[in-house]
Amino acid sequence: MKLKNYRCTEFTLRLRTERVNFANERSFKDPRVSDVASEWEKGKPLNLTSFTHNARRDDYHVHSVLRLLAKKTVELRIRWVTGVFVGPKDREPPFADGFLPWVARFFKKNVGPVSILAFYSFPASKYRSALSLPLPFMSSDPGKPPRSILGMSISTEFRGASRATIETEIMPDGLIWCMFCQNLAPSSVSM
Numbered sequence: 001m002k003l004k005n006y007r008c009t010e011f012t013l014r015l016r017t018e019r020v021n022f023a024n025e026r027s028f029k030d031p032r033v034s035d036v037a038s039e040w041e042k043g044k045p046l047n048l049t050s051f052t053h054n055a056r057r058d059d060y061h062v063h064s065v066l067r068l069l070a071k072k073t074v075e076l077r078i079r080w081v082t083g084v085f086v087g088p089k090d091r092e093p094p095f096a097d098g099f100l101p102w103v104a105r106f107f108k109k110n111v112g113p114v115s116i117l118a119f120y121s122f123p124a125s126k127y128r129s130a131l132s133l134p135l136p137f138m139s140s141d142p143g144k145p146p147r148s149i150l151g152m153s154i155s156t157e158f159r160g161a162s163r164a165t166i167e168t169e170i171m172p173d174g175l176i177w178c179m180f181c182q183n184l185a186p187s188s189v190s191m
Contacts, residue, residue, distance in 0.1 A: 001097070002059045003082050010119045011080040013100075017111040022074040027106040032092070043068055051087035053095030061085035062096040064103070076103065113183060120178040127176055 003011070028037035033046060040046050050062035063079045078099065085096075094102035165181045 001057070003080065004059055007120045007122050008118060009082050009121050010117075012115075012117040013076075013078045014115040014117070015076045015107070015111065016069075016113060017074055017107065019068070019072050019074055021108040021111045023106045024074075027103075040066070040068060043071075049085070049087075050094055050096045050099045051091055052084045053093075053097050055084045055086060058097050059084055060096055062099045064099065066103075076107075078103070116180070116182045118180045120180070122176040122178070124170055124174045124176050 003009070024037070024040070028034055028040070033048070036044070036046055045065050045067040048062075048064045048066070050064070052058050052061050060080050060082050061084070063081060065075075065077045067075045067077075069075055080096065165179075167179045167181075169177045171177050
């Protein structure tokens with residue numbers, strides 16, 4: 001999959017769950033991370049980068065952080081980021097395209113809460129915001145030039161979400177920036 005086909009520049013998933021929902025003994029048997037298990041138990045985050053496996057098919061790589069919070073909560077953040085990042089020739093999986101299934105096997109099903117955050121970028125010369133304001137809003141402060149309000153934020157209910165927010169903004173470089181954030185309840189999450 002190519003993120004650029006969807007104009008997505010970054011896609012982030014954040015999961016927080018009780019420690020009992022994470023099989024850390026099994027996960028730290030992986031030789032790539034087995035030497036950091038004791039440090040992780042002390043609260044040091046485990047940072048992993050998953051390289052692009054097939055640059056013709058995928059245009060992204062993954063950064064992830066696995067952290068133990070206050071000895072009782074596990075937090076996992078996964079960021080799919082645009083840009084081909086190829087590692088050494090002898091690099092072993094998980095690659096970016098298989099990272100989520102690889103890490104999901106260490107978690108029980110339907111854990112959470114999960115937050116999703118996605119960033120998109122569209123050229124303003126070709127696209128217009130579907131959430132257009134009915135008229136331009138201007139603000140003026142004495143002694144300062146007038147300012148236009150170009151972005152807006154709405155919050156609405158999406159199925160399975162405790163909160164969802166969409167923000168758009170026209171950037172100085174002529175791009176329409178869009179952010180989508182959704183918080184999912186544990187019962188609606190299946191990894």
